[in-house]
Amino acid sequence: MKFSVCLMILISNAAAIQDLSGKMFNFPEKTNSAHVRISTSKQSFSAVTVCHRSFTDLKRDHALFSMALPSNANEFLMFYKSDVRELQPHVKTDKSVYGGLDYKPSQWHSICTTWESSTGLVQLWFNGQSLGRKYIANTQSPMSGRPIIILGQEQDSHGGGFDINQSFLGMMTDVHMWDYALSPCEIQKYVSELSFTPGNVLNWAALDFQINGRVLIENKQMYCQ
Ligand SMILES: *[C@@H]1O[C@H](CO)[C@@H](O)[C@H](O)[C@H]1NC(C)=O
Ligand SMILES: [Ca+2]
Numbered sequence: 001m002k003f004s005v006c007l008m009i010l011i012s013n014a015a016a017i018q019d020l021s022g023k024m025f026n027f028p029e030k031t032n033s034a035h036v037r038i039s040t041s042k043q044s045f046s047a048v049t050v051c052h053r054s055f056t057d058l059k060r061d062h063a064l065f066s067m068a069l070p071s072n073a074n075e076f077l078m079f080y081k082s083d084v085r086e087l088q089p090h091v092k093t094d095k096s097v098y099g100g101l102d103y104k105p106s107q108w109h110s111i112c113t114t115w116e117s118s119t120g121l122v123q124l125w126f127n128g129q130s131l132g133r134k135y136i137a138n139t140q141s142p143m144s145g146r147p148i149i150i151l152g153q154e155q156d157s158h159g160g161g162f163d164i165n166q167s168f169l170g171m172m173t174d175v176h177m178w179d180y181a182l183s184p185c186e187i188q189k190y191v192s193e194l195s196f197t198p199g200n201v202l203n204w205a206a207l208d209f210q211i212n213g214r215v216l217i218e219n220k221q222m223y224c225q
Contacts (some may be wrong), residue, residue: 127191
């Protein structure tokens with residue numbers, strides 16, 4: 001039974017809108033191919049918030065969220081750079097860096113990133129902690145073009161160019177994206193897993209996605225009561 005369910009997920013590959021509440025993606029294998037591609041019809045953003053929860057024991061570089069446009073593979077990217085131990089939000093052609101974080105392996109981390117073209121400021125929220133609002137050069141204009149959003153791999157081209165040494169291994173859940181900067185209050189509600197306004201670009205409870213390769217949909221692991 002369990003085997004046939006897994007097999008179905010592996011060979012189905014068909015895109016479908018699913019409610020993933022209570023579920024997570026498990027990326028169990030180091031490859032340069034396994035990934036989840038998430039679709040949105042939106043093609044223009046003057047602001048963005050992306051939130052996700054992830055769990056990994058990787059100590060090397062890895063991508064947590066990769067959104068490419070035809071014009072730029074790193075248009076909106078959350079990347080962990082291991083040599084400097086920084087979470088690095090990339091926006092358009094530049095990035096900001098957040099170091100000194102308690103990004104412990106084998107623990108769940110809630111990460112939210114906001115960016116607004118009106119100011120060119122990016123802000124990271126790490127496990128609910130509000131971090132500095134930082135300027136990223138050349139980001140004071142909207143993003144436009146057909147986005148390709150990928151979990152599990154880092155895009156060096158629009159929908160491809162994956163590097164096995166930047167792949168994500170572990171678990172990922174509650175991925176949401178909004179086309180505005182979420183208020184601190186809404187971010188706190190997301191982090192605390194309270195009722196919050198779901199993403200209007202990507203909504204984990206109605207996610208349009210396609211699995212490629214060995215990525216499993218599993219129940220979130222809860223404590224036994
Ligand atoms: C990935 O990293 C390993 C170990 O550091 C290295 O041997 C290999 O060449 C790298 N692969 C690519 C595609 O960069
Ligand atoms: Ca890369």
